[in-house]
Amino acid sequence: MAANRTHDLPVVVIGAGPVGLAAAAHLLERGLEPLVLEAGEQVGSAVRAWGHVRLFSPWEYDVDAAAVRLLEPTGWESPDRAELPTGAELVERYLTPLAATPQLAGRIRTGTRVVAVSRAGVDKTRTVGREGRAYVVRTVAGGRVEDLAARAVIDASGTWGQPNPLGASGLTAVGEEQAGDWLVGPLPDVLGTDRARFAGRHALVVGMGHSAANTLLALVELQRAEPGTRISWAIRGRSPARLYGGGDADGLPARGLLGSTLKAAVQAGSVTLHREVTLTGLAPTADGRLRVRGTGRDGAPVDLQVDALAAATGFRPDLEVLREVRLDLDPGLEAPTRLAPLIDPNSHSCGTVPPHGHRDLAHPDEGFYLVGMKSYGRAPTFLLATGYEQVRSIAAALAGDTEAADDVQLHLPSTGVCSTDLGDREAAEAGGVGFATGSAHGFAAEQPEPAACCGTAAQPVP
Template identity: 60%
Template sequence: MSDSDQSSKKTVVVIGAGPVGLAAAAHLLERGLEPVVLEAGDRAADAVSDWGHVRLFSPWRYNIDPAARRLLEATDWQEPDPDALPTGRELVEKYLRPLADTQQLTHRVQTDRRVLGVTRVGMDKVRSLGRAERRFLVRAATAAGEIHDFTADAVIDASGVWGRTNPLGAAGMAAPGEEAAASFLTGPLPDVLGRERDRFAGRHTLVVGMGHSAANSLLDLAELASAERGTRITWVIRSASAARLYGGGDADGLPARGALGSRLKDLVERGDIALVREFTITGFEVPAVCCGSQSGPLSVHGQTPQGAQKIDADNVVAATGFRPDLDMLREIRLGLDPGVEAPVALGPMIDPNAHSCGTVPPHGERELAHPETGFYIAGIKSYGRAPTFLLATGYEQVRSIAAALAGDRAAADAVELELPETGVCSTDLPLAEDSESEASGCCAPAPAPAQQGFATGFEHGYAGEAARNDSPPQTPCCAPASSAETAK
């Protein structure tokens, strides 16, 4: 058993050592507070490493938090070219790991600490008397099963949503047989052209989803198919049209996004990708095991307007988005919007039924507060199931929270983040009524916002959407955010 440092400083446990979690630690230090960062992975930013092959849409200038930069500038750190587009791997190697390794943070970031639960010392969720005076108790476990308890004056959950994918079945529920089919399913952004090439080469892959994560996987699979005979691709969507993802082509104000949609549309029209519209997955049929291995492909059953349909596939890329892990917060008094599962005050500001583009205003500690005094969810997890999170928004969130915890109410309430104007969004493209929707409508050009480049379907996601290596910078104003904060 271990406990966090009991000093005269106010101690704040930060869950997750991803971009927003490390930024939170930097801001807390500047405010004279004591951060203890708990990371489930073996190293800081492990979740970002999972999508390290993906290139971001936004250049470096938008991906570095100001307080984090100030810590790094005191070292021999060389800031990357502000106009260059980093990959996830470069974000880790050139920014996040050097930040975690600074003298100020290296002993405050504890890895191999997966948080199991958050509560109050000696109190469950039900008890009220003297609740706000009790310290928080954060319980974490190592991969070996060792339990470590930490006490703190406040808690910031920046654990993100990576690894918590939405189910493939309809209405937010897993389809029958989905759990049994797990070995055939991949995450939203498999490394098709890299470390997972052998899994896809010469095989039939089914891609599910209509966000930018799905688009990037489809384009990578098409490139693989051009080099590896026998590689086949089927794409299923619940919508009647893929026009929303195709975008405006050459007329798109964001050239790279238009090019991405145009390439995908061309591949479908040429028949390189078989598109099945209005396909709702109703079940999975796993092949029998023979001689220690499965005897055939996975059968994916679905319903279309024309009736039942079955698609056999060797792999299924699940690009239908993410949802937050709230299980570890069962003993915390949360105030959540009933629809998007974001903090009550924030929910209406980010509801995808009303916000189809970059219309979410900057917000801070007041909007992120819960009935549990001193507890906050920050980063992409604060957006619950809403899709349009920007990485710079997460940095502003933790700046405001740190100011409030330090007693600087004026700074906490000051809006320091100026999000770019996004132009006028189309109103005749309804948001899809399922978890696939990453964006709705099309926006006029805008200065590049500070959003991470890949979309997790983050349809939900920890920041934005993945740009191809040969694509110029762009600002997907309607793309999901995916701040890839480590899902701890």
């Protein structure tokens, strides 16, 4: 087959999470052939990793319209739109039955890892004759390497499994790579399978996103049953005001409760907060603990000995497999250049996540798209509804329906955090002064660092 004859090739979707399966559903509705490749042995493998956590986005924001249209003829019943599912429920009640529909079941390959993407017959340096060529997607499944041809590629693989380091300047702390025995990941099952690692012990949580909040609140609950449990929390910033959020003003009540409950736990002394921390070194102690060293507020030394460390420092996209694709990425966020200003956490604490679709997600190599959490690069803001609208627009564009592709719509709940007063709130919080919650205005979708492709987490399930 000629390299530029692509009309009868499938659109490869990388990742069988919520956004990847939604992409497949939209492609089918447009008469295009999807092929979904999932590295895990089951669909939704990243979501399963934090299945014990309850989302703070209700089902209303967690299911895709095209996916529902596939599910309904099978007798599937929609969950209560106001109910908050756990990650496990999202998989069991939505992703698993969606993947089992007759339309999708034969178009999903699990246990298939994508290791490279390129253009047929040319490397990244060649420009002449590049346009219109098929994509080559190299996979490994069961030890077997196979090159698949595709007319387009939608990368919905997320960022789970690619954590940011604990050290400063985007680099690992000295000794971090040897501290694996004490690292428990961003969302350990504190009240379930991992309970023995924390009960009656000293845990340190590093990070200031919803992943950190979830783990901290689970530890607080464990502390009530196991009074010897000690909880330390280290943040790089001077104040956790952004995480405390808007309380009752939050458009997602569970998200508001998450922040306000954590704030109360810190004020009550259940959690010891260390501000402006720079971790410099990790090393095992003679008695089998982990020594964590660094500097804190005003340069004061930080020297803790802990039994477990939850690194909730966020994630970054794996771009290595895309080295042969011509990408247009923001140099800071590693998100598509046109999308980056809309989601930059340096300037967006609230306001809006404007509707965005295929044009904002396009790259110099036509027909290639990053979607879902991976499209946000290093930015920590994402909601499933955003990803669903991304892939709806992209599917329409690939089918040639430019009018529908450009008609992007997005409705997201209020954050309850007002950017106009955030500086004052942070200053007050850093000084130990309480602050009043400002009125919510604008829209944003805040995602905990872990959620590679899904909604936002609320609280662990006991």
